[in-house]
Amino acid sequence: MSIKSKIRTIKNYPIDGVMFRDITTLFEDPEGLRDSINKLSERYKDLKIDKIAAIEARGFILGAPLAYILNVGLILIRKPGKLPAKTISQDYDLEYGSDQIEIHSDAIRAGEKVLIVDDLIATGGTAEAAVKIVEKMEGQIVECCFIIDLPDIGGRARLEGIGQKVFTLCEFEGE
Template sequence: MDFKDYIRVIPDFPQPGISFKDITTLLKNGEAYRSSINELKKMVEHLKIDVIAGPEARGFVVGAPLAYALGVGFTPIRKSGKLPYETIEVGYDLEYGKDKLAMHTDAIEKGQNVLIADDLLATGGTIATSVNLVRQLGGNVVGAAFMIELTELNGRDKLQGIDVFTLMHYE
């Protein structure tokens, strides 16, 4: 299946010069959504994964079903102030701004193998921050899985030493 057939590209969103890759058109198609999760599963099932962590919000719609398919747990990575329990937080730069991400202090047990899953790898800021959070909690990041990678933004460069698995590449 060519997953790019299910991606809507929106020019100049959220600001001029950005070509937004919208996965909602893939998500609304049950066969394409299921197939994309199954393909990601095939890519990462050789890893010893204890839990998948997914950053808000589209990391939830990739990470949670992937965790279900692999029979492992899922933990959310949220924006600052969104989690009800004790958290750790890390600030980072976005393509067009700044933000903070947080995790519950008990989200990862020391030594657990963690796969980080999200819809898109762009500049790598969100995922590098997610890796930082997991490692602060004592987790071992065994890989990162994405539906889409924007290769021209070189996000992989911020993930040195981490295996990256991607369904689709855009220049």
């Protein structure tokens, strides 16, 4: 079975008209989770990556086993106030308002090659903020990778528009 077939769609969640892509069904399926991690590790095994920057919270689920397999460090990109040491922050816009992410100020050394990981790319706001925060720390982004792309929402194009490479395992186009 394909990875896409293991992702549940919930109609009208969290509001009417939204088709929510629920990745928890992929994560709870041992074969689906293993297949996802194996495909990502196969893609990145020969690249010289120093760190994986995983975006809160579902990105942690992917980032930890991927970092383990690739034998690289794992960096947590979190919401404000969740990291205990000195942080660097990055604001970003939401549909109705703004938000912020943080990273420990000593998590990336200049020149380190970083892979940004999250479960899904929709508008690309959080991922773009992650790119900016890694760049502030002078890290070199290898790629931004996700399980799911929602191409109709434009996040992939947004990241590519700022010069980033994007990789996804599946997409849900206009469905």
